Amino acid sequence: MMGNREVRLMQGNEACVEGALAAGMRFYAGYPITPSTEIAEICAQKLPLVGGKFIQMEDEIAGMAATIGGSLAGLKSMTATSGPGFSLKQENIGYAALTETPCVVVNVQRYGPSTGLPTSPAQGDIMQAKWGTHGDHPVIALSPTSVRETFDLTIKAFNLSEKYRLPVFLMLDEIVGHMREKIEIPNKEDIEIFNRLKPEKDSSEYKAYEIKENEFVPRMAAFGDGFKFHVTGLMHDESGFPTNDSQISDKLLRRIMSKVDDNVDDIVMYEEEFMDDAELVVLAYGGTYRSARSAVKEARRLGYKVGLFKPLTLWPSPDKKIKDLNEKTGKILVAELNLGQYFSEVERIVSDKSSLYKLCKVTGEAITPNEILTKIREVL
Amino acid sequence: MELRNKIRLSGSGGQGLILAGIILAEAAILDGKNAVQSQSYGPEARGGASKAEVIISDGDIDYPKVEEAEVLLSLTQVAYSKYVNTLKKGGTLILDSSIELSKNLPFNVIKIPILNTAVEKIKKPMVANIIALGAIQAITEVVSIKSLEKAVLNRVPKGTEELNKQALLEGYNLIKEKNRK
Numbered sequence: 001m002m003g004n005r006e007v008r009l010m011q012g013n014e015a016c017v018e019g020a021l022a023a024g025m026r027f028y029a030g031y032p033i034t035p036s037t038e039i040a041e042i043c044a045q046k047l048p049l050v051g052g053k054f055i056q057m058e059d060e061i062a063g064m065a066a067t068i069g070g071s072l073a074g075l076k077s078m079t080a081t082s083g084p085g086f087s088l089k090q091e092n093i094g095y096a097a098l099t100e101t102p103c104v105v106v107n108v109q110r111y112g113p114s115t116g117l118p119t120s121p122a123q124g125d126i127m128q129a130k131w132g133t134h135g136d137h138p139v140i141a142l143s144p145t146s147v148r149e150t151f152d153l154t155i156k157a158f159n160l161s162e163k164y165r166l167p168v169f170l171m172l173d174e175i176v177g178h179m180r181e182k183i184e185i186p187n188k189e190d191i192e193i194f195n196r197l198k199p200e201k202d203s204s205e206y207k208a209y210e211i212k213e214n215e216f217v218p219r220m221a222a223f224g225d226g227f228k229f230h231v232t233g234l235m236h237d238e239s240g241f242p243t244n245d246s247q248i249s250d251k252l253l254r255r256i257m258s259k260v261d262d263n264v265d266d267i268v269m270y271e272e273e274f275m276d277d278a279e280l281v282v283l284a285y286g287g288t289y290r291s292a293r294s295a296v297k298e299a300r301r302l303g304y305k306v307g308l309f310k311p312l313t314l315w316p317s318p319d320k321k322i323k324d325l326n327e328k329t330g331k332i333l334v335a336e337l338n339l340g341q342y343f344s345e346v347e348r349i350v351s352d353k354s355s356l357y358k359l360c361k362v363t364g365e366a367i368t369p370n371e372i373l374t375k376i377r378e379v380l
Numbered sequence: 381m382e383l384r385n386k387i388r389l390s391g392s393g394g395q396g397l398i399l400a401g402i403i404l405a406e407a408a409i410l411d412g413k414n415a416v417q418s419q420s421y422g423p424e425a426r427g428g429a430s431k432a433e434v435i436i437s438d439g440d441i442d443y444p445k446v447e448e449a450e451v452l453l454s455l456t457q458v459a460y461s462k463y464v465n466t467l468k469k470g471g472t473l474i475l476d477s478s479i480e481l482s483k484n485l486p487f488n489v490i491k492i493p494i495l496n497t498a499v500e501k502i503k504k505p506m507v508a509n510i511i512a513l514g515a516i517q518a519i520t521e522v523v524s525i526k527s528l529e530k531a532v533l534n535r536v537p538k539g540t541e542e543l544n545k546q547a548l549l550e551g552y553n554l555i556k557e558k559n560r561k
């Protein structure tokens with residue numbers, strides 16, 4: 001049908017696992033929660049088949065801790081959850097950020113706060129992804145809009161986590177996580193994989209947090225490789241042992257922040273469509289993007305000059321591009337399943353706040369194309 | 381005009397409607413088309429009214445949810461009452477014979493003994509979903525017979541292939557017989 005590539009119907013959550021396996025995930029620890037449960041189920045089935053390990057922990061906190069442990073022992077590791085579990089994982093996410101432990105944390109978002117509407121879609125954890133754990137810390141968060149993008153961005157999440165040594169968030173939502181659609185799985189040889197840099201063998205001089213010349217993250221030994229490797233959630237020096245030194249602390253925190261801040265162009269991904277002559281651009285991500293695309297196509301058919309912008313990277317935000325969109329088209333409409341979280345980020349970026357519009361919905365249902373179309377007509 | 385490409389399958393939890401939705405979407409993909417399948421979760425997952433939705437298209441499918449269905453299958457009275465208002469005017473309503481319906485509905489109504497055929501003819505109530513798929517194919521032709529059969533056989537447990545083939549056939553026959561009358 002399509003050469004030798006595999007074409008099939010697949011669920012978003014399943015594509016997340018397939019992407020993770022393709023990226024080299026060999027350890028999963030977590031605690032199942034709707035609407036992410038299929039990720040744990042499928043990992044439990046598939047990881048043993050490739051020599052990997054799946055473990056269901058006693059709760060989400062332990063799930064995050066074990067995920068960090070798996071990565072420190074040298075395996076690409078992932079955990080998946082939804083809002084309530086994402087809250088519980090925050091303390092250990094901070095630990096992963098400071099210890100520079102690569103891992104992927106999937107959040108299939110549902111309606112909150114608290115237990116909320118467990119089976120209903122939402123996009124209410126966008127700011128939590130950025131500020132959920134205390135202290136300044138580097139954040140990368142990706143948001144797929146389709147089953148195929150879920151596959152691709154899960155691989156990307158692993159690559160970024162390995163390259164920059166930090167936990168990367170894959171912000172799914174119930175819409176994308178649970179829908180099944182046609183996906184063409186790329187050939188293995190077409191998938192780009194990045195693996196963490198390891199210290200040279202027999203390096204008796206190994207310092208766990210030393211930066212080598214022309215490198216910007218410390219080389220990472222695996223526990224059990226025979227290197228002296230101490231890990232702590234306290235501020236630490238190059239050896240990995242705790243310090244109270246103000247200069248060393250300052251340098252360490254600024255360095256871990258610079259991993260993302262200095263590489264925004266390498267990290268940021270977005271797509272735009274229907275931008276020629278657009279006077280308004282609709283910005284939407286995750287499941288809401290699907291409604292936005294349908295609405296924008298219909299609006300174009302009706303003669304409205306509307307463009308469409310999809311940030312695949314929510315954090316770091318595509319600042320430059322959003323500024324540019326605002327200057328070129330004038331108006332931006334942000335549609336999202338919360339009360340204006342990413343809108344507030346766009347508001348921070350754009351200087352002319354009067355050109356910004358939002359469409360927010362918290363009924364526990366997806367925003368429909370018609371609702372976006374109505375808003376477009378209102379604005380133009 | 382794509383008038384039969386947004387399909388809602390409804391009934392009670394446990395009737396295998398989500399599986400039926402998946403099979404229908406997979407058949408469409410075997411036909412070389414695009415398909416999206418979504419479902420409702422929640423307390424209604426067992427008993428009560430449950431539904432699965434499928435959109436089939438030659439082009440991109442953006443919004444994955446079905447708002448106004450073009451085809452509605454209802455296997456139970458409860459599901460019929462809950463979802464009949466979501467069917468587009470002029471749409472196709474496929475009902476089990478056990479359902480009592482209001483008069484003068486603005487739909488193309490097709491009433492067939494799906495549940496009874498499963499129980500009486502095949503002696504397996506669990507194949508009602510596959511009989512329904514056969515009927516949907518015969519009425520709408522949204523998927524080909526060949527792809528539907530392949531999709532069914534790909535999904536059903538080993539050892540039940542003949543049973544399910546028979547169920548599909550009974551589904552086609554329900555429509556053939558109806559057309560003959």
